[in-house]
Each structure stands twice: as structure tokens, then as C-alpha cells.
Amino acid sequence: MKPISRMRPLGVALMMAAVAVTSMAGFGAALRKRAMLGSHQQPMADQWFEETTPTSPQLIVSGRKLFLDSCAHCHGADASGDEGPDLHGVEVSDRYISNIIIHGIPHEMPSFAKKLGHPEIGALTAYVRSLDGS
Amino acid sequence: MDAGFWTKLHGATTHFPIALTLCSGVFDVTGFALANRPIGRDLNAAGYWAMILGALGSLPAVISGLVLTKGVIIGHGVVRMHHLFAWPAFALLVTLATWRAMLGRQAARSTFIGYLAGVVIAAGLISAAGYWGGEMLIAR
Numbered sequence: 001m002k003p004i005s006r007m008r009p010l011g012v013a014l015m016m017a018a019v020a021v022t023s024m025a026g027f028g029a030a031l032r033k034r035a036m037l038g039s040h041q042q043p044m045a046d047q048w049f050e051e052t053t054p055t056s057p058q059l060i061v062s063g064r065k066l067f068l069d070s071c072a073h074c075h076g077a078d079a080s081g082d083e084g085p086d087l088h089g090v091e092v093s094d095r096y097i098s099n100i101i102i103h104g105i106p107h108e109m110p111s112f113a114k115k116l117g118h119p120e121i122g123a124l125t126a127y128v129r130s131l132d133g134s
Numbered sequence: 135m136d137a138g139f140w141t142k143l144h145g146a147t148t149h150f151p152i153a154l155t156l157c158s159g160v161f162d163v164t165g166f167a168l169a170n171r172p173i174g175r176d177l178n179a180a181g182y183w184a185m186i187l188g189a190l191g192s193l194p195a196v197i198s199g200l201v202l203t204k205g206v207i208i209g210h211g212v213v214r215m216h217h218l219f220a221w222p223a224f225a226l227l228v229t230l231a232t233w234r235a236m237l238g239r240q241a242a243r244s245t246f247i248g249y250l251a252g253v254v255i256a257a258g259l260i261s262a263a264g265y266w267g268g269e270m271l272i273a274r
Contacts, residue, residue: 009236010229017229021221024196025207032205076210083203083213108204 055126063127066120069119070112084109088131097125140202147195148207151227152264154188159253167248182234185253192224204221223259230256261262 003050068077074084081087101121104111114122158181165177199220203209208217230252237245 007157009233012236013229013231013233016232017225020193020228021225024200024224027197028200028205030205031200032207034205073211078210080210082210083206 055129059123059126060130062120063123063125063130066124067127070115071124075108079128084098087128090128090131094125094129097128098122100112141197144195144198144202147191147198148264148267149192151188151195152260154184154191155227155253155260156257158188159250159257162241162250162253166246185227185231185234188225192227196220196224212266212270214262216270219259219263219266223256223263226252226256226259 067075067079069085072079074082075087076082076084079087098121100109101124102111102113102115112121149227160181161177162181165174165181168174168177200206203213206213206217207221208214230249233249233252234241237249241249
């Protein structure tokens with residue numbers, strides 16, 4: 001193997017860039033995995049089977065508007081995740097979704113208790129629930 | 135810890151590689167144009183160190199950005215636009231700094247012209263990444 005000083009400088013430079021970008025991407029993937037685990041706090045078993053809140057197309061449309069105003073900049077306009085996690089097919093109860101909206105997640109998601117009232121939180125919950133099958 | 139700590143740290147650290155890359159480009163192009171004068175060599179040295187420090191400064195900027203976004207590599211919307219420029223800029227900065235360090239301060243003229251072209255592209259990419267970073271703050 002040639003000593004580094006005798007190798008082509010541009011080749012070594014490109015190799016260094018590849019190592020740097022791959023390392024940072026790996027670091028990012030590890031952070032992402034950790035954040036996703038933390039964000040999807042596992043609900044208690046009895047929370048999985050709670051009855052769902054009655055919903056309607058109007059409620060979902062209203063929830064979608066609220067989502068775009070308050071949530072899309074972290075969860076993405078299509079709710080498929082950005083800084084925050086993908087909200088499609090979350091396997092938690094409506095109460096669990098509402099509680100997360102109301103209380104937030106320490107250091108990850110703000111509380112919306114002061115910004116949104118019960119009807120708005122219900123609409124948002126209905127919207128998130130509507131993403132189940134999409 | 136302050137909830138905005140990583141936002142502030144990313145905002146602080148990103149300005150070093152942006153400023154140093156732009157300065158490096160200006161110093162090197164001016165130094166290249168004035169190569170026959172003593173100040174040309176000084177500008178060349180300034181461009182050299184600005185590039186090395188700019189590439190080193192990009193590491194805390196990238197790390198703080200990754201921690202801030204909890205590991206988002208590309209993302210959506212404005213974040214996506216920021217990342218589409220920031221990652222190539224980071225790769226190019228590391229490439230240029232390593233290349234320059236290996237070439238030393240006295241490179242062949244044709245090689246140096248290629249290097250300068252890379253610096254101009256890196257300056258454009260990092261400026262665009264900075265612009266979309268600013269747009270992110272406005273979007274929030």
C-alpha cells in the first residue's frame with residue numbers, strides 16, 4: 001500500500017469526504033432511531049383497545065387545517081414525518097393521541113394545552129386517526 | 135438544558151464555515167490574480183487557512199444540525215431544501231480542505247484553477263444552504 005503522501009491528493013480528498021459524509025449520516029441515523037423510540041412511547045396494554053372517538057369527514061377536514069397550522073412544520077405537510085415522527089398508522093388509542101397533543105413530550109414536542117381547546121384537540125385526534133389507512 | 139440550546143448552537147456554528155469559505159474564495163481568487171506580488175502569497179496563505187478552518191468548522195455545524203433535527207438527513211419542505219445544499223457543501227468542503235492540505239500552499243497553476251472552481255461551487259452551495267436555513271427560521 002502506498003503511503004498517504006504519495007497517493008493522488010484528489011483521490012484521498014474524495015475518500016475523506018465520503019468518510020465524513022458517511023459518518024455523519026450514520027450518526028444521524030442513530031439519532032433518528034433513538035428519537036423515534038422516544039417519540040413513540042409505548043402505551044400500556046389497556047390503552048391499545050380503547051374505543052375510538054366518534055368522527056366525521058367535517059371533523060377530519062377541520063383537524064387537517066389545524067394540523068397544517070400547528071403540526072406540519074415538524075411532522076411534514078403529509079404527516080409522513082420530518083423532525084417529528086411519521087403519524088400514519090400509529091397504533092395507540094385516541095386518548096393517547098390527545099394526551100400527547102395536550103401534554104407534549106419533554107424536550108421533543110411542545111404542549112398544545114394553551115393553544116388548542118377540547119374541540120380542536122378532538123378534531124386533530126380525528127385527523128391523525130384518519131391517517132391509519134392512508 | 136435550554137430547549138433552544140441546539141437551535142442556538144447550530145445558528146452560531148454554521149456561520150463559521152459560511153464566512154470562512156466565502157473569505158477563502160475571495161482571498162484565493164485575489165491572491166491568484168496578484169500572484170506576482172508579495173501580497174499574492176499572503177492572500178494565498180490566508181485562503182489556505184480559511185479553507186482548513188472552514189472545513190473544521192463545518193463539523194460542529196453538521197453535528198449540531200443533526201442533533202437539532204434528531205437525525206433528519208433530508209426531511210421535507212424548507213428543511214429538505216436546506217439539506218439538499220448543506221450535504222453537498224459539507225462533502226465539497228471536506229474534499230477541498232483535504233486536497234488543499236495535501237497540495238500545500240504551492241500547487242501547479244492548472245491544479246489550482248480546478249481547486250478555485252471547486253471553492254466557487256462550495257461557496258454557492260453553502261450560501262444556498264444558509265439561505266434556506268434562514269427561511270426555516272422565518273417558517274417557524
